[in-house]
Amino acid sequence: xxxxNLLENWxxxxxxxxxxxxxxxxxxxxxxxxxxxxxxxxxxxxACYAENNLPVVGKEKFAHGHSHHWMRIERYWDxxxxxxxxQGAQFxxxxxxxxxxxxxxxxxxxGATNHTADGLNxxxxxxxxxxxxxxxxxxxxxxxFNWYDYPTTDNVWPxxxxxxxxxxxxxxxxxxxxxxxxxxxxxxxxxxxxxxQGRLVLDGEVQTACQQVCPxxxxxxxxxxxxxxxxxxxxxxxxxxxxxxxxxxxxxxEAVKLRGYRILEELRTYPSVMYLxxxxxxxx
Amino acid sequence: MEKDIREDIAWxxxxxxxxxxxxxxxxxxxxxxxIAIAMVGVAVGCEIYQYQxxxxxxxxxxxxxxxxxxxxxxxxxxxSHSGTLLSAILHLMHADWRKPIYRFAEAMTTFSLxxxxxxxxxxxxxxxxxxxxxPYPNERWAWPNFQSPLVWDMFAIATYLSSSVLFLxxxxxxDLAICRDNIHAGWRKKLYTIMSLGWEGxxxxxxxxxxxxxxxxxxxxxxxxxxxxxxxxxxxxxxMPGWHVTSFPPYFVAGALYSGCAAIITLFxxxxxxxxxxxxxxxxxxxxxxxxxxxxxxxxxxxxxxxxASVWYGHDQTAKDQLIFKATGPYAPYFWAMIFFGxxxxxxLAFKRFQTHLPILFVVSILLxxxxxxxxxxxxxxxxxxxHYPWAWDHDQWPSLIQWGMVFGSxxxxxxxxxxxxxxxxxxxMYEVKEMVYHRTxxxxxxxxxxxxx
Numbered sequence: 001x002x003x004x005n006l007l008e009n010w011x012x013x014x015x016x017x018x019x020x021x022x023x024x025x026x027x028x029x030x031x032x033x034x035x036x037x038x039x040x041x042x043x044x045x046x047a048c049y050a051e052n053n054l055p056v057v058g059k060e061k062f063a064h065g066h067s068h069h070w071m072r073i074e075r076y077w078d079x080x081x082x083x084x085x086x087q088g089a090q091f092x093x094x095x096x097x098x099x100x101x102x103x104x105x106x107x108x109x110x111g112a113t114n115h116t117a118d119g120l121n122x123x124x125x126x127x128x129x130x131x132x133x134x135x136x137x138x139x140x141x142x143x144x145f146n147w148y149d150y151p152t153t154d155n156v157w158p159x160x161x162x163x164x165x166x167x168x169x170x171x172x173x174x175x176x177x178x179x180x181x182x183x184x185x186x187x188x189x190x191x192x193x194x195x196x197q198g199r200l201v202l203d204g205e206v207q208t209a210c211q212q213v214c215p216x217x218x219x220x221x222x223x224x225x226x227x228x229x230x231x232x233x234x235x236x237x238x239x240x241x242x243x244x245x246x247x248x249x250x251x252x253x254e255a256v257k258l259r260g261y262r263i264l265e266e267l268r269t270y271p272s273v274m275y276l277x278x279x280x281x282x283x284x
Numbered sequence: 285m286e287k288d289i290r291e292d293i294a295w296x297x298x299x300x301x302x303x304x305x306x307x308x309x310x311x312x313x314x315x316x317x318x319i320a321i322a323m324v325g326v327a328v329g330c331e332i333y334q335y336q337x338x339x340x341x342x343x344x345x346x347x348x349x350x351x352x353x354x355x356x357x358x359x360x361x362x363x364s365h366s367g368t369l370l371s372a373i374l375h376l377m378h379a380d381w382r383k384p385i386y387r388f389a390e391a392m393t394t395f396s397l398x399x400x401x402x403x404x405x406x407x408x409x410x411x412x413x414x415x416x417x418x419p420y421p422n423e424r425w426a427w428p429n430f431q432s433p434l435v436w437d438m439f440a441i442a443t444y445l446s447s448s449v450l451f452l453x454x455x456x457x458x459d460l461a462i463c464r465d466n467i468h469a470g471w472r473k474k475l476y477t478i479m480s481l482g483w484e485g486x487x488x489x490x491x492x493x494x495x496x497x498x499x500x501x502x503x504x505x506x507x508x509x510x511x512x513x514x515x516x517x518x519x520x521x522x523x524m525p526g527w528h529v530t531s532f533p534p535y536f537v538a539g540a541l542y543s544g545c546a547a548i549i550t551l552f553x554x555x556x557x558x559x560x561x562x563x564x565x566x567x568x569x570x571x572x573x574x575x576x577x578x579x580x581x582x583x584x585x586x587x588x589x590x591x592x593a594s595v596w597y598g599h600d601q602t603a604k605d606q607l608i609f610k611a612t613g614p615y616a617p618y619f620w621a622m623i624f625f626g627x628x629x630x631x632x633l634a635f636k637r638f639q640t641h642l643p644i645l646f647v648v649s650i651l652l653x654x655x656x657x658x659x660x661x662x663x664x665x666x667x668x669x670x671x672h673y674p675w676a677w678d679h680d681q682w683p684s685l686i687q688w689g690m691v692f693g694s695x696x697x698x699x700x701x702x703x704x705x706x707x708x709x710x711x712x713x714m715y716e717v718k719e720m721v722y723h724r725t726x727x728x729x730x731x732x733x734x735x736x737x738x
Binding site: 061064065066067074076092094103106107108109110111127128129130131132133135136137139140141143144145146147148149153154174175176177264267 | 337338339340343344345346347348349350407408409410411413414416417426427428429431432433434435438518521522523524668671672673674675676678681
């Protein structure tokens with residue numbers, strides 16, 4: 001990259017998306033969450049606790065903000081501009097957005113959080129030193145720190161509770177950062193099964209825990225590279241492009257009913273989770 | 285113009301006065317030392333508890349992950365910069381007035397860097413893995429992430445600490461030789477003999493010494509600017525509203541020099557009293573120091589206003605919200621206290637009557653540093669309490685006593701190191717004070733016709 005090249009093509013460099021350097025050839029795991037279907041029942045959150053060995057920290061520590069809900073249901077009570085305030089809160093399931101250009105990855109001093117070839121934002125617990133810079137730089141605040149030694153001294157799983165721990169997932173000691181992995185343990189198994197049969201993972205073959213339990217089917221998860229995958233179709237339908245920081249919805253005329261958006265897209269994090277806006281009464 | 289120090293002090297008298305500081309300080313020295321040790325004890329206790337239990341005892345939480353440790357880390361890093369300003373930059377500019385006071389300022393640099401380094405450690409969730417941040421050969425070929433400003437920090441601080449220790453030591457060699465020649469037995473004799481490296485004061489030695497000293501001084505000057513710029517990029521490089529500000533590096537450097545100068549004033553007054561340095565740490569020197577502090581305070585105020593203005597007139601709504609939150613939200617008392625102590629209070633220093641009034645200066649210089657500490661805290665905490673994502677807005681987070689204990693103890697740690705240094709090593713540069721006397725005598729001899737001070 002010469003200086004002239006840099007100066008002449010400045011705007012290209014600024015807009016260049018990381019996946020153009022390292023395109024996802026086989027897999028790009030992505031999700032879409034339909035907020036209109038979400039009832040805020042918290043089943044996804046509970047499933048995540050069970051699947052990923054999340055410590056249940058108790059009422060007091062929860063109140064201190066020490067909770068570990070990798071998948072959390074956020075409630076928004078703001079009634080501004082809402083037609084039916086008596087309908088209660090609006091819900092937003094929030095999890096790690098697995099940004100393609102993740103702010104957390106560049107700042108980690110030891111490289112404990114990385115991007116995988118499958119487009120996951122991975123966290124290497126053994127490498128983490130606990131500087132918490134990743135959380136500081138995460139705009140969504142979806143990273144959770146082990147403030148105490150939950151597995152041993154803090155004893156969040158008194159016997160025989162430890163029997164229900166998922167053997168495919170490690171328990172994390174004090175002082176490391178953790179976050180949603182898109183259930184990477186399931187993805188790994190599915191990929192290795194597919195590989196032994198000489199094919200790629202089919203759509204629907206692997207589900208995340210939150211997707212699996214969602215009673216209204218609000219969560220769709222799959223491989224964005226796979227043209228048959230439901231998640232890809234949804235992204236296409238909503239004209240949401242992984243590599244853009246502005247989607248068709250922002251520019252669309254009011255007649256075009258697009259619902260797909262990604263949260264805090266203007267920060268150019270290129271998240272892998274698309275949300276489908278809640279339908280308003282007036283839209284129906 | 286008044287003279288910086290009396291010209292008729294004999295060289296032997298200078299030796300005698302400074303060497304006396306190694307032997308018999310006032311009794312309050314021991315009181316200070318004991319208090320400092322007690323304060324360190326508090327911090328050690330806090331750290332042991334935190335190490336055993338986990339970072340949760342510091343009462344940070346998942347959206348508010350950084351707090352007093354990082355704020356105080358920046359504070360101590362910042363404080364170190366003025367020592368370099370006095371000893372290296374003013375050395376190159378031949379500002380002679382710095383000569384009696386630069387030695388302790390340089391010691392302040394070294395010890396405040398050591399204190400700052402500790403805060404990086406107590407901040408880490410897994411202190412026992414801290415060496416992962418360093419590039420070292422290992423069987424997995426795992427390197428630190430060179431993109432991360434924290435790694436730059438590690439390099440910057442390690443470089444700065446090692447070169448300022450070297451600078452402090454090299455500058456002391458002729459004085460250590462004087463100590464060696466004037467003390468007759470005991471561990472001190474051995475220590476000075478080893479550390480003075482066989483200094484005899486020959487022409488060749490002086491020549492080499494001057495060259496070495498000048499070279500290290502030149503090497504230190506870019507560091508004095510770069511280290512705090514890199515600390516600033518910890519914040520400026522992130523995307524948090526309130527941190528993502530282009531003007532942060534110069535703003536941090538100005539703040540650093542400011543708090544350092546205020547600390548030098550405080551230590552100046554303490555040393556002058558405790559070690560009876562009235563002849564060397566004189567009021568005319570204090571006046572120059574106060575004026576320097578005033579100038580830097582105004583630069584800092586200016587850069588602060590620039591930051592507010594660029595946020596206010598910028599298009600970044602979240603950053604603007606953050607600024608409004610700082611000025612009106614739950615952090616408002618601290619924010620306005622910072623403005624008062626940092627920008628309004630130093631206006632006092634512009635008045636001549638306060639420039640040499642030691643009791644007032646002592647109080648004011650401490651308050652200036654309170655303001656500068658608040659500034660660092662106001663950079664860290666409000667951004668976490670009011671970031672990009674509304675769900676994570678958490679205004680209730682308040683640092684626990686463990687954190688406060690650690691901050692409190694760090695002052696004891698610094699005082700302990702500093703006071704021990706001043707008792708073991710000459711905290712006034714004997715050979716350079718002699719130069720001042722020497723040059724003045726020469727000037728009087730050759731220019732008797734010049735009116736005025738010279």
